[in-house]
Amino acid sequence: MSTSSSKVKPLLPVFQSVPGGVTAARGFRAAAVGCGIKNPENKRLDLALVVSDFPTHTEAVFTTNQVKAACVRVSAQHLREPDTRAIIVNSGNANACTGPRGITDAKEMAKLTAEAVGCRMRQVLVCSTGIIGMPMPMERLRPGIPAVAAALHAEGSDDASRAIMTSDTRPKSVSIEVPCGDGSYRIGGIAKGAGMICPNMATMLSFITTDAKLSRDDLKRAVRYAVDKSFNRITVDGDTSTNDTVIVMSNGQADAASIRRGSEDAHTFREALLHVMLELAKLIVADGERVTKFVEVRVRNARTVADARRAAEAVAKSLLCKCSFHGNDPNWGRIIHAVGYSGARLREELIDIYFGGLIACKGGLSTTTPIQELEKAVSERNVSVLIDLNLGSANYIVYTSDLSEEYVDFNASEYSAAVHAKRQRGLA
Amino acid sequence: MSTSSSKVKPLLPVFQSVPGGVTAARGFRAAAVGCGIKNPENKRLDLALVVSDFPTHTEAVFTTNQVKAACVRVSAQHLREPDTRAIIVNSGNANACTGPRGITDAKEMAKLTAEAVGCRMRQVLVCSTGIIGMPMPMERLRPGIPAVAAALHAEGSDDASRAIMTSDTRPKSVSIEVPCGDGSYRIGGIAKGAGMICPNMATMLSFITTDAKLSRDDLKRAVRYAVDKSFNRITVDGDTSTNDTVIVMSNGQADAASIRRGSEDAHTFREALLHVMLELAKLIVADGERVTKFVEVRVRNARTVADARRAAEAVAKSLLCKCSFHGNDPNWGRIIHAVGYSGARLREELIDIYFGGLIACKGGLSTTTPIQELEKAVSERNVSVLIDLNLGSANYIVYTSDLSEEYVDFNASEYSAAVHAKRQRGLA
Numbered sequence: 001m002s003t004s005s006s007k008v009k010p011l012l013p014v015f016q017s018v019p020g021g022v023t024a025a026r027g028f029r030a031a032a033v034g035c036g037i038k039n040p041e042n043k044r045l046d047l048a049l050v051v052s053d054f055p056t057h058t059e060a061v062f063t064t065n066q067v068k069a070a071c072v073r074v075s076a077q078h079l080r081e082p083d084t085r086a087i088i089v090n091s092g093n094a095n096a097c098t099g100p101r102g103i104t105d106a107k108e109m110a111k112l113t114a115e116a117v118g119c120r121m122r123q124v125l126v127c128s129t130g131i132i133g134m135p136m137p138m139e140r141l142r143p144g145i146p147a148v149a150a151a152l153h154a155e156g157s158d159d160a161s162r163a164i165m166t167s168d169t170r171p172k173s174v175s176i177e178v179p180c181g182d183g184s185y186r187i188g189g190i191a192k193g194a195g196m197i198c199p200n201m202a203t204m205l206s207f208i209t210t211d212a213k214l215s216r217d218d219l220k221r222a223v224r225y226a227v228d229k230s231f232n233r234i235t236v237d238g239d240t241s242t243n244d245t246v247i248v249m250s251n252g253q254a255d256a257a258s259i260r261r262g263s264e265d266a267h268t269f270r271e272a273l274l275h276v277m278l279e280l281a282k283l284i285v286a287d288g289e290r291v292t293k294f295v296e297v298r299v300r301n302a303r304t305v306a307d308a309r310r311a312a313e314a315v316a317k318s319l320l321c322k323c324s325f326h327g328n329d330p331n332w333g334r335i336i337h338a339v340g341y342s343g344a345r346l347r348e349e350l351i352d353i354y355f356g357g358l359i360a361c362k363g364g365l366s367t368t369t370p371i372q373e374l375e376k377a378v379s380e381r382n383v384s385v386l387i388d389l390n391l392g393s394a395n396y397i398v399y400t401s402d403l404s405e406e407y408v409d410f411n412a413s414e415y416s417a418a419v420h421a422k423r424q425r426g427l428a
Numbered sequence: 429m430s431t432s433s434s435k436v437k438p439l440l441p442v443f444q445s446v447p448g449g450v451t452a453a454r455g456f457r458a459a460a461v462g463c464g465i466k467n468p469e470n471k472r473l474d475l476a477l478v479v480s481d482f483p484t485h486t487e488a489v490f491t492t493n494q495v496k497a498a499c500v501r502v503s504a505q506h507l508r509e510p511d512t513r514a515i516i517v518n519s520g521n522a523n524a525c526t527g528p529r530g531i532t533d534a535k536e537m538a539k540l541t542a543e544a545v546g547c548r549m550r551q552v553l554v555c556s557t558g559i560i561g562m563p564m565p566m567e568r569l570r571p572g573i574p575a576v577a578a579a580l581h582a583e584g585s586d587d588a589s590r591a592i593m594t595s596d597t598r599p600k601s602v603s604i605e606v607p608c609g610d611g612s613y614r615i616g617g618i619a620k621g622a623g624m625i626c627p628n629m630a631t632m633l634s635f636i637t638t639d640a641k642l643s644r645d646d647l648k649r650a651v652r653y654a655v656d657k658s659f660n661r662i663t664v665d666g667d668t669s670t671n672d673t674v675i676v677m678s679n680g681q682a683d684a685a686s687i688r689r690g691s692e693d694a695h696t697f698r699e700a701l702l703h704v705m706l707e708l709a710k711l712i713v714a715d716g717e718r719v720t721k722f723v724e725v726r727v728r729n730a731r732t733v734a735d736a737r738r739a740a741e742a743v744a745k746s747l748l749c750k751c752s753f754h755g756n757d758p759n760w761g762r763i764i765h766a767v768g769y770s771g772a773r774l775r776e777e778l779i780d781i782y783f784g785g786l787i788a789c790k791g792g793l794s795t796t797t798p799i800q801e802l803e804k805a806v807s808e809r810n811v812s813v814l815i816d817l818n819l820g821s822a823n824y825i826v827y828t829s830d831l832s833e834e835y836v837d838f839n840a841s842e843y844s845a846a847v848h849a850k851r852q853r854g855l856a
Binding site: 064065066067068094096097098099131132133134241242319332333334336337339340341346348349361363364365366 | 492493494495496522524525526527559560561562669670747760761762764765767768769774776777789791792793794
């Protein structure tokens, strides 16, 4: 499946993939260590650090959930100061619903990181992901921070991408090189999946770096544009977690010329950033907990973009539609049903529904497309669903997954298991 | 678990349960036959008829889904005429997304029923439930209508309650007798379950009859009041199906005196109707597809009722919360997370969460209630979750279920299976 950026703007360069993830761009280093937050016995990687060795412009987008993790509150405050230099991230504990102690712990994480890398405390952003409602195991975390700082290196992205995983089955990393004038710049990032059916329902973290030279305002505009068309397409209806965070750091260390506002290069930067974010977002959906399918839900010709979005999101989060995708069932009745309750303006007799380009429903009625062909279209690992409302000209795309039996089993006893594990270790 | 009516109004009489369902009240008859709509081979009951032998006031509440089944459109039109006498209902085919032919078919069902029971076509309401997007098998349905009319009798409720079942595992019937002056009246009904996790996501049908004597206006008010506090509590956020319908017929044939507006008796009628609807609504949730638990989600002390409702519905339809209920996991972090994205106004540090009366989260933080006790509370077949926002004085209750692995398996291939079955029978 090609990205929407390449579809919408066919004249853009094809972005050249390069290795390196969050350390692909010049002047960034990363590392990870295991300090026993996930599990005191096996010391899996659970603490990551990303630093810029040069001054940065940094933009972040945080969760809209009213219940915000302590680290989100602290990072939002620190971001008001210019020149962020470091991001410290732990997995295994979300530091959410942890009260004043949680704030103290997040600040201490920033302080220890600042001391270890040699910057001010407010130049450090803090992220956490894991279980909600338990205090941070600071006694295990504290010694980890100097250790991870000592391990920083220019090829540290892979370790960092593994350290931020929770229920992810694989690390997620994307990096590209973009020609610019006589030189080029790089954009690269890592992400951890929400791991959910609706990826928005658990923590989504992504850290992106670039050595492109551009102003803070231009970076801000590009980040808003790209997040709206990527991570927000897998974040249905504001159902964000307590910890969701996307951070983009730019340090201008590339050999490319400065990107001037309104130039062709500024446009290219925006699309290149979208490319990186969209690929990361798709990796998150595809690696959702026990997911077997990646489903693109496209609504076209709605009256307004808001209508198109409502219809697409209703289908993308319908349990019944997700069950159908899982079962290779071209059940367009469930799709039209979800569109019907979505709130989008529609005329039933105008609705067409396609699976993988094959028309299953025309004007609200069943077509004669053979069921075997429709089944084949929904049997693919990548399924595309197109709903044409034939009412206006607004479009919207959402990315979702199927719902598998194993998902339920996997999600049935997280809290109890964590509490019991903690008690076995004599901590509760 | 007692009903909210008895909790809210402890001075009301305890309603006396009586047998009879939709034919418990005087002057109503019912019947059912199998005419091969569900399956041409085994002739399971799939066509039901309920009639009043006397003039009625009739009120109905139909789906708010913009995609409405043909039978819903025809019934809404017929309801504009006074004195409904009959409800004809088939299961196995929803007659939804069937275009002009669907309307013709629904009208023919009304016409044949009117001929068979001796009334005008517009005195007949038509309901259908089953798969979406396939034409009604009228050749099998037509001979069924005179047959079901010929079978009408005063103890026909049980057959009718079975005939309207689709994925329900058991028929649902509630009937009570209510003292009124020197006499009494009865209210009774049958229902079919949505069979879904969110019961609103597939068809919910309920037919209720009463021989109480009251005006059409009073009936209308009572129906609105009771539906809002019962069936709408299991119908989250307008996610209604294409076919949802609740119909209440009253024929005034009881030996009780007329119920005067604003009287104590009028109040009692309203609560009695709510009792019947709420018991039917609870039976629907408890018999949801592969459901193992009935969960009451109660939000209290919200700023407004709308806020309380948002918070309760967000928890009730959260996949992660439902998985936790299934796994006997007192995961209050997932509950506060859902409340956080619900849109309800809140202050995290004021939120308390209880399972079965035991406090799991106090002021947004974990409590010291032993995990074993919390686990025991969520291990019950009936689980109660209470979220106290401690912010205002508005309350709301929603009823939901857990999410089981078997649900997904069960819902994975409905459409394909139906199409293949149809083709095997030489019909497609």
